[in-house]
């Protein structure tokens with residue numbers, strides 16, 4: 157590995173240009189420079205959405221600044237499970253049945269197929285190790301009713317271009333002998349897997365910086381002033397280090413995006429939710445695929461160092477920033493019980509670490525991405541299931557902002573009714 161150590165940050169910057177060859181992190185000196193006073197685009201938020209958007213815009217020649225209030229990637233993008241959720245999942249279902257949701261789910265699947273293709277190529281595109289593991293993914297069913305949902309969703313996935321298959325009986329036991337024998341079945345998707353959430357956003361930020369973006373930390377945005385009759389600049393973005401005039405702004409503030417939008421007089425269809433994760437002690441290799449459950453909150457994978465990473469959208473208590481969200485022990489116990497029910501060999505494996513993060517869930521489970529008709533020039537980029545879909549949605553938004561790709565579907569509009577909710581939509585989310 158050909159790497160340069162940054163004297164200031166102690167981080168490594170890979171120069172080998174081979175996929176998986178090294179870790180790419182921005183240098184502290186790059187992040188602490190002066191904030192420009194005039195630019196075309198200001199992106200508020202240095203999570204995966206903001207950093208990926210900065211990369212896709214900067215590499216198309218757009219002048220921009222990313223303003224992050226603290227360190228990059230410390231909130232949802234750096235605290236998540238890193239799973240690729242390409243199969244239709246529990247939190248996408250409304251309870252009315254996969255058939256009833258068919259049109260929406262078909263659109264979701266087509267998007268997820270594109271996200272899978274993007275993740276497959278991302279290490280090469282960013283010339284960085286992102287810890288991408290395409291392990292395949294199993295989504296299990298415990299009951300005949302849940303198995304029927306898998307069968308129905310598999311048809312929708314096939315029609316949407318996602319290759320999945322349903323396994324039952326001896327076929328499932330041979331394929332995944334570590335699963336509880338009495339499970340009704342599982343659907344398998346070969347393209348699922350995971351990447352390292354600690355690497356993805358920083359790699360985008362480093363490449364965005366290289367392409368000319370001013371990525372700045374410790375620059376909390378206090379207010380976005382709409383300017384009248386101010387020439388090209390429509391906004392003055394007031395932050396703790398001063399003020400930057402911008403033609404366009406992008407709200408990529410994740411779980412705080414709705415607060416920021418309120419300052420400009422509109423509501424986003426978002427709510428902030430705390431989610432928690434568990435990591436166990438390491439064990440010999442037991443399983444390779446990502447495991448999810450169609451009816452209960454579970455995501456489970458064994459990392460390359462042997463630990464099991466267990467989540468699935470169990471609630472944590474969101475605390476006012478800068479406090480970290482607090483873990484609920486009932487969630488730890490519930491999450492562990494589901495994991496053990498699905499993979500009995502976990503019965504004597506101890507949880508050694510838990511943590512929680514806050515994500516922004518949209519009330520209708522769709523991305524909130526696009527320009528507000530109420531405040532022209534004000535864009536939003538907030539994506540639930542945002543590790544899986546964040547890079548793709550950022551590239552689509554960059555395409556819209558530069559006029560190089562089709563406009564985003566109106567269903568993603570930040571102006572859609574904030575109270576809109578899919579009947580019976582499940583709470584909790586991807587992890």
Ligand SMILES: Cc1cc2nc3c(=O)[nH]c(=O)nc-3n(C[C@H](O)[C@H](O)[C@H](O)COP(=O)(O)OP(=O)(O)OC[C@H]3O[C@@H](n4cnc5c(N)ncnc54)[C@H](O)[C@@H]3O)c2cc1C
Pocket residue numbers: 200201202203204205206223224225226227228229230231232233234235236237238239240241375376377378408409410411412413416430431432433467512513514515516537538539540541542543544545546586587
């Ligand atoms: C525990 C957990 C597990 C998850 N697991 C998965 C998973 O396995 N797969 C998946 O696809 N998704 C998962 N998600 C969801 C995913 O992490 C998020 O959807 C995604 O990271 C959102 O990225 P973001 O950039 O929009 O938000 P964030 O990463 O939260 O970034 C927003 C940034 O904005 C900054 N900010 C806020 N206000 C201001 C301000 N006024 N000025 C300047 N900066 C500001 C914040 O400091 C933060 O850095 C999980 C989420 C959690 C919490």
